[in-house]
Amino acid sequence: MAIDRNAARAFTARWAGHGYEKGEAQKFWLDLLEHVLGYKQTESVLFEHPVDSGGFIDVWIADAGVMVEQKSLGVDLDKPEPRQGVMKTPLKQVMDYAEELPLNQRPRFLVTCNFSRFRVYDANRGGRAVLSKAPDFEFTLEEFGEHPEYLGFIVDSKNSRLEKEKDVSIQAGGLIGRLYEMFEACYGDENGQPQIDDDIRHALNVLCVRLVFCLYCEDAGLFEKDGFYRYLKEAAPGDIRYRLQRLFKALDTPLDQRDPFDESLRNFPYVNGGLFTDETEIPPFTPEMKDLLLNEISGPVDWSQISPTIFGGIFESTLNPETRSQGGMHYTSPENIHKVIDPLFLDDLKAELAAVEETPGLTPRQKTNRYKDFHHKLCSLKFLDPASGSGNFLTETYLQLRHLENQVLFKLQSGQAAMALGEDQATGQRVSLSQFYGIEINEFAVKVAEAALWISRLKANGEPGMISADNNKHDFPLLEHANITCANALSLDWNQVLPAGQCTYVLGNPPFIGARNQVKAQKAELQAVFHHAKNSGNIDYVACWYLKAAEYMQLNPGVRTAFVSTNSICQGEQVANMWNPITDLGVHIDFAHTTFRWKNEASDQAHVFVIIVGFSCQNLPKKLYVHAEPDAEAIEVEAKNINAYLVDGPEVFVWNRNTPLCDVPTMGIGNKPIDGGNYLFKPEEMAEFLEQEPQAEPYFHPWMGAKEFIRGEQRYVLWLGDVPPAELLRLPLCRERMSRVQVFRQASKSKPTQKIAQTPARFHVENIPGVDSIFVPRVSSERRDYVPMGFIDSSVFASDSALIIPGGGLYHLGVLMSRVHNAWLRRVGGRLKGDYRYSAGVVYNTFVWPEVTPGQREAIEATAQGILDVRAGYPEAALAELYDPGKMPDDLKAAHERNNHAVAKAYGVSPKTANLGRFLTASHSDCADMRLTPRGAAYQLSPEASETEIVTHLFHLYARATAKT
Incomplete structure (x- = not known):
């Protein structure tokens, strides 16, 4: 979100002359963060956070590396005040607080503020002596209103904890991958080629998971400082194998059952949890392997900074032979995971918690009871990821629930609320890993997911401001665990993992495999799931999880589900084939993200185009998140109904037709x-x-x-x-x-x-018609605003990479090249990668043509000829160049706009309105609010129609036209 200068001016006006440190600091900074800077993680901002010395950090924005010492309006920022028995300036106070924190939690930016003046200090510039000389920059509240970018470092991704965690996770994944390759080389043949069977591969995978866990514990303060490093450094390379075997056994042995005379292992805790239970093979270490493990992996990398959400995916893709063969390090970013979990449950939970504080007239006891009820609700939620992979959706969900729980516990820490907190402690009720369930077919991914969830718990316990109690008070031994089942989710009854009656949410990112890329076993699984469905052979593999979830929800209509999927399941012919049996079960789409680019690889290789669909058997308010372009931020649109094409329109399916719905010439495929x-x-x-x-x-x-x-x-x-x-x-x-x-x-x-x-x-x-025909390419780049079309004469043979309309005229060409028809193509047509795939049966034959007057028909014929005339003026330019968005000539753009105007008028848009130009010039990326004007039983496009609106209009026309047939 961009910094809003107008919002900054309004903020300045609101707070001019106001500011009491204890009573208004939190409101001041939340107002600034949310409304001016667009900071999204405000629930993680800590206020009045206690430190060991007895003081309180006024504002701690840990994720951005910022700490604030806030003073009341009028307080001199250079004047010392008595604090903990010592006279301290505001700068000295905030520096002291920062130095009390562990190194990996210390902020980079220190801010002192008195509501009317801000001073910013960058700790990267130097130590106390340097910072005490002068701030890096200073400004007044009034100046901030004109220059909100002065605090832009708070929302700069380069300074964010999440960005640092991503970088460390990618670095760590690459290093572990190198170590794994050295392990493989230990089992090479005479030519150096690895000869690894399933048992050895399992052992190496377990070894790497254990090493990662130990490396994290060492840097997170869960082991003695540098304990793992020193334990191995003392050993010769040939002894590393033996030392690791002893260490792993010790980590699985209670302290009172260990050898009391083994000093080298005395300071390692009893971990438990099953991670170190089985004895597995460890290859012999060479000097190179020891050097890599200690001097490149353990020493320089701060493993406490890894993100379990990101690292799990990178770790699996680095070591899993099924994914390594694809190249690159894959991970699902927390930002993309939040596109699923925020509208599914997290937004509602945050709003529910905020409502307790904001509801007027509640007594302290009533507030306490509501906080307790909310906390009990958090602890009762149960989540199932039926394609859990390395557990990234479950880990991020767990961390978010812990953050919400921490806010509740913070509210319950004072006065009568403290008694309620004590009652909850007595019952031992806490957000727990046991609330999380997964199904994953790959054994190694299961091991990674289990380790990632344990690391998530340990990381949450150590986060700034995290309140620990009962089952979260002690890190070790691990007494709770998630429930990840290694099985085929399509042949397994999900109720065997988590009975539907106990489940609250189903979520995840099932595998993307198109109908033509499925192996025989996958086709058989799809047939078994869609056994009664029409044309099930033309359905993507991911659809199986949708139908299984719909059937699962029949046993508990309160369950809600959201999946990430390729956009193909909401486009083209398979939409009707897939979604018809699902909606027959009473399923409704609650929210959806339209097509966006899923950037989920550390190596920034190929990306896929995906959608997100949230659905349930409930009739909930609908939210549509429209991405204008695959790389654009989503615009939230409230919808009355979201159909299977992710359009706010009637619940209809566009079935493949052999003949056109309207009275137009027939379209056929070219010659093969x-x-x-x-x-x-x-x-x-x-x-x-x-x-x-x-x-x-x-x-x-x-x-x-x-x-x-x-x-x-x-x-x-x-x-x-x-x-x-x-x-x-x-x-x-x-x-x-x-x-x-x-x-x-x-x-x-x-x-x-x-x-x-x-x-x-x-x-x-x-297909040799012997007459002139309209020529339509079957595949066209998604970058183009228009699909290039034209005429071919009777002597030309069209190939099967094209479709032709024998006898089609200028009128037909004009409508087909209009933005109205392109909008229909983009929504109901299929995709080849990201490109548009035109189909006679699904796009052309289902398109509802306008009912035109003779004058309107002539106008469209004239504008279509105008497009051809302009193109003829560029005889040396290919259509690829003329229709390249960055090179399209202005006169060709204008010709298409005139054609759009004529077609829009035929569909009911008045050419005399002042806003008509917005409809004409709106590219397919224009996502304005929807405005439909009913006219009797029909619908008419308003003058301000956008593409979203056009498609909705066309779906209403389609529903009306097909109701007659």
């Missing part, structure tokens, strides 16, 4: 030769062929595929299907080509292809 390339020629190849056989010239035709049409390339096709046999006798080179085609088809594994080997002169798919 299946010829092994023998009938296709580049210009020079055709010229060479005709030099040898000039009488074949009448049988060559321009060949137009999507590539040739968009890039302006030329190819030709040899069409012999209608050549009389007597003529073929005079064409030996043509017969030779036919022979090659026949051999190629006979060698195919496809029976239909083998069959057409009997007629080698003909194509597998033939």
Whole structure:
């Protein structure tokens, strides 16, 4: 979120002349953080936080590395005050507080403030002597109103704890990956190639998980300082293996059962939890392995700074052979996880907690009871991730619940509330790992998830301001654990892991595997889950988790679910196939994120396009998070109903149709030769062929595929299907080509292809209309505002990478090239990666055309011709260049805008409105609030329509049109 200068001015006006340290500091800083800086983690900001010396930190923004010493209005920021028996200036107070913290918690930025003046000190500039000389910069409240960027460092991602945790996690994952490769080399053959069976791989995976756990504990203060490092440093490389075996056994042995005379292990705690229970093989260490472990992995890296949410995914992708083969280090960022958990439950929980404080007229006892009720609710929630992987959704959810619990406990620490806290302590009720359940098919991922959740608990216990009590008071031994089951989630009854009656939320990121990329076993699993569904063979693998969740929720309609998925499940033909059996179970979509780019790799490699869908059997308020572009921030839109296409529109399914819904010419696919390339020629190849056989010239035709049409390339096709046999006798080179085609088809594994080997002169798919046609590429870049289309004459053969409309005219071309039709394509058409995939059955045949007057039809014909005329003025430019968003000529943009205007008018938009230009110039990224104007039983686009609005309008037209059929 950008810093809001207008909000800064309003903030300055609100607080001018106000400011009492004890009574208004919290309101002042929360107002500044939320409304001016757009700081999103305000629940983690600590106020009046006690320190060991007896003082209190006024404001501690730990995630941003900022600490504030706040004074009342008018207090001199240079004047010493008595604090803990010593005279201290505000700067000395905040420096003392900072130095009382562990090194990894100390803030970088120190701020002193008296409501009217701010002083900022950067601890990276130097120590006490340097900072005491002068602040890095100083400004007044009035100056802040004009320059809110003065406090921009608070929201600068470079200074955030989350960014530092990400960097450390990526670094740590890479180092562990290198160590793992050294372990593998210990089992190499005479050529140095690793020979690892499943048992050895299991042992190495367990070893790496244990090492990571020890490294974290060492740097987080859970082991004696540098204890793990010193324990191994003393050993020769050949003894490291033996030392690790002894250490792991000790960590699984209660202190009173250990060898009392073994001094080297005396200071290591009893960990328990099962992590160190089994004895597994450890390879012998070489000097290089010892050096890497101690001098690159243990020594320089602060393992206490890793994020269990991020590191679990990186760790698994680094060591899991199934993911290592894909390359890169994969992780799911906390930001993306929050796109799921915030609207699913976290936003509501935060609002519920805030309501206790903000509800007027509550007595202290009533507030205490409400806080207790809320705390009991937190402790009763149960979460299931049925594709838990390395546990990142569960770890982030656990950490967020601990933060909320800490806020409640903080409220219950004073007066009568302290008695309530004591009662809760007596019952031992706390947010616990036992509330979290997962199903994961990969054994190693299960081990990583278990370790990540334990580290999450230990990390939460050590976070600034975290209140510990009862089962969270002692870090070790580990007495609680999550419930991660190693099993196939599609063949397992989820009730065996967590009965639906006990579950509150289902969440996660099930695997993305398209219908055409599934192996035989996955297809069988999908058929088993969708056993009664229509066209289930054309459904993505991830859909299985949706239907399983819907069936699970039948046993407890109070359960809510949210999954991350590829956007293909809400686009194209499979939407109806997948969602129809799900909605038949009474499932409603509660919230959704439209398509955005899922950047989940540390190596910044390929990204996928995803959506998020939250659903339940309840009729809850709907929220639609619209991403204008795949990389854009979401705009929240309240919706009346969210259908399976993630549109605020009627609950209808766009089924594949064989004929158009309206009275328009038929669209068909182009020609598919299946010829092994023998009938296709580049210009020079055709010229060479005709030099040898000039009488074949009448049988060559321009060949137009999507590539040739968009890039302006030329190819030709040899069409012999209608050549009389007597003529073929005079064409030996043509017969030779036919022979090659026949051999190629006979060698195919496809029976239909083998069959057409009997007629080698003909194509597998033939569409040769003999009239001029509209040409539509089947795939077009998602970067373009318009799909390039045009006419081809009767002599041109279109390939199967295109669709053609024989006899289509300028009117049809104008509507198809309009923003209205492109909006329909983007929503109901399929995608190939991120690109648009046009389909006759799902896009063209289902599109509702406008009911036009003769004048409107003529206007659209004129604007369509105008587009063609402008394009003809650039004979040297290919359509790829003309329709590149960064290169599109202004006159071509204007021609398309005139066409949009004409089509919009045909759909009911008045051309005389002052705001019409907004509809015409709005790109597909424009996501304005929705405004639909009912006109009787129909709907009409308003003058300020955006693409979101256009699609909603079209869905209403589609629902009305299909209701008649």
